[in-house]
Amino acid sequence: MRIDLLSIFPDFFTTPLNEGIVRRAILAGILDIGIHNIREHATGPHRTTDDRPYGGGEGMVMKAEPLAACLAAVPRVGERRRVILMSPRGLPFSQGRAQDYATNCDQLILLCGRYEGVDERFTARFVDEACSIGDYVLSGGELAALVVVDAVCRLLPGALGCADSAEKDSFSRSLLKHHQYTRPPLFAGMTVPGVLLSGDHAAVERHRFLESVRLTLERRPDLLAGLSLSQAERKLLHREGLLAAVEAAQRGRTA
Template identity: 45%
Template sequence: MRFIILTIFPDFFTSFMESSIIKKALERNLIEVTILNIRDFSKNKHQKTDDYPFGGGPGMVMTPQPIADAIKHAKILSPESRVIYFTPKGRVYAQSDAMTFAHDKTDLILLCGHYEGVDQRILDKYVDQEISAGDFILTGGEIPAMLVVDSVSRLLEGVLGNEDSSADESFSKHLLEFPQYTRPRVFEGMEVPEVLTSGNHKEIDKWRLEMSESETEAKRPDLYKMYKKEEDK
């Protein structure tokens, strides 16, 4: 699966692509990440990518020409790709979106906006989906782009190595993950729950489900409501 990131700050992604799971996935050709500098597509002699908004107001707006040409170039690299734009106006990104992207395996063009956003005509003509990282404001779309690459990549076959490792994670079934423990068995007077050292896998599974349910009900009642609704079907 290929991710094509359109940004005016390509260096933002250097350490991200050279670290941990993403680096290993790239080295094993399980994913491909292409970074396109929007400035390289600007026809302005100073490679300008922003201008004042029509109608006045604070801030600057990203101009359409460099973005449109960058998207057109990305479409040459991957004709069937889907264009995603990161904006507070978009639907809040969720695990279900990551799972859909990973299942479809459609290449993604990730457009990182800045300033007051991009010219609306880009959204009207070129963008397939608008996504928000959450109900807060960031300086640009680079962090949400990394979020999508990471969350989708880890669901692709072979990326994590253990194909079952993502099946019981938080949000996979509208439940938060159960508490995890490792050695030592006693740390600062706190012991690992006895059931986890019993060797009784049936009881361990039962305990983990109960813990997931109680964690979700206490911390994310919205998710718990969805979980119970699915259970009652």
């Protein structure tokens, strides 16, 4: 997969893209990253990429011409290319959207907005969708773009050391992930749940599923609207007294 990043601060990406899973995916040829400096496509002695908004108002607006020129210089990879503007006005980024990008795109082009936004004529002509990572304001789209890169990268086949890791992450099944423990078995007077030391894999899976359900009910009941349950899971939740609460959360109510 190819991801291209368009920014007026290209050096912002240097260190993050050379660490961890993203770096390993790049070295393995699973992910290809292109970084493009929008200023290189601006005209005039000062390489200006922004100007005052028509109609007045606060701040500056990113100009359409250098953005269009920068986008035109990005080499096309594959047939399934999507141009995405990182913007607080965009659709909420989620695990499902990350999976969509990883599965259905050969190339993502992430445009990092700045200032008060981007000239709407560029957006209307060239942008396929806008994407937001949350209901808060950042100084620019670079941090948001890195979030998208990381979330998408870990879903690419071969990017993670364990093939099951991505499937069992939080949000992959509309559930928060269960608690995790490692050595030593005793820390600060606290022990590890005995079932995790039992060697009974079926019991461990039941314990983890129930813990995920309890955590999701407590912290993010809204997620349960997308949870699909097998008959065996429904019986287990009923036996543990959790089924009514889950069904109420799925209906948007509190049991």
